[in-house]
Amino acid sequence: MENHNANAHNAHGGSMKSYVIGFLFSIILTIIPLVVVMNDMLSKTATTVLILIMAILQFAVQLIFFMHIRDEEKPRFNLMALIFGLVILLTIVAGSIWIMTYNAVAS
Amino acid sequence: MAHAVSTPAGAHGGHGAGHGGGHHDDHHDQESLKTFGFWLFLITDVILFGTLFATYVVLRLNTDGGPTGAELLEMNGIIISTFILLTSSFTSGIAVLEMNKGNKRGLILWLAITAVLGASFVFLEVNEFMHLVHEGANIGTSAYWSAFFVLVGTHGLHVSVGLVWMVALILQLSRRGITPVTKRKVSIISLYWHFLDVVWIFVFSIVYLMGVM
Structure with missing residues (x-):
């Protein structure tokens, strides 16, 4: 107890x-x-x-x-969900910056 | 294995013996499952804010010849509201500590302090927005200001919704006291509040600090 x-x-x-x-x-x-x-x-x-x-x-x-x-x-579902969310977050943010920087150069 | 070979009567008896504890655990599992569900909602909110930050960063230079952030943003008010929100994240944690001690009055007091700090934050933000619009920067002025108002405004809206929720929870706590259900509700609102503080740190860093440097 x-x-x-x-x-x-x-x-x-x-x-x-x-x-x-x-x-x-x-x-x-x-x-x-x-x-x-x-x-x-x-x-x-x-x-x-x-x-x-x-x-x-x-x-x-x-x-x-x-x-x-x-x-x-132990099964650390909260942590796993958080890491998953952060991977998507980084993909969206870094991907947007990358592609729009390139866009500015092209035009 | 022991489960598989026991007779139905034996299994039933075994279950019955642990009924009190078992029932309580089931209830507890339900509540922790709901907390986890709320955590998943927060993760989706992370992605929502991620898209708004991405938009803001991409459009940060597109001011269309109009006013820029560096010209109009006033750091004094922002510094005050940042420390207000940081403190409210701390006080919502104290509320959870009081709850774990079983102190209903303390819990309600610290939640109320958190709500007052949150309300001051929203008040300062509304003032700031009115000031910006007065200076000629509204949501339609340029792509920069659209991104700015949507990002900062979405955070402010989250804080406002949290305030309504917190006041409702204080009323419920004063009527029902600390039960497993109200306990779970306090834990998730405190998670929500810490989360809003984290989002604000990034708004403060990326929009304000980087905007004026």
Whole structure:
């Protein structure tokens, strides 16, 4: 029974500590690109790369600390569905950028 | 194997013995299946926003000689609404923690705080849109602004729908208290809210930060 309770707790809740850590990370990851952009600290390409990296890290923080994707029990259907969705997302976004860049060159 | 050889009476007896627990587990499975169904909805929403982001990125330079994002977007309001939404994602997590403790008052309080933060976000966004239209950038001005209003507006619409849902859930919680069903509803609305925060991070990064740099 105790074991069951512990499992249930892990599966749904996380702890106050994990939420606070996640919140602090998300604030820091928002402030870093903001400061860089507002003060024009880096070149255009470097800023773009930095913004994207910070956004992806922020996504990971929300998934791990807030949505508890790592605590999922074994057949990890949530994770599988998410990966499937991300593959489609990347195909749509990268494919659109690629084909429309080429289109601009052709015309 | 043991199942296959047991007599119908034995199987029935075995089932009966675990009835209380078994029934509860069935119920629990139903609720977690519904949570999974909601997760699948979120994945389809990921794809919806993916198409809108793709559209925005492709059309980001097509301003048709009109105003550009860099000229009109005001970062001050956006920075405030970004931190408001980040905080509301955190407070919706606290609500789930309170729920797991069985604290109904705490749960309702933190959900209400989340809803107030969400409402402030929508208020700021509506203000921003009115400002943009006043400055001469509406949804028909150019391909850039069409893509901008559809992407940012779709996110804002999601937040608004979430608000209505959250208020309804607060009312239901105050009447029924914390039951397996209301518990599942709180978990999925908190998932939804974290998801909207993730989408906003990408809107903030790609539309605003990259737009003004």
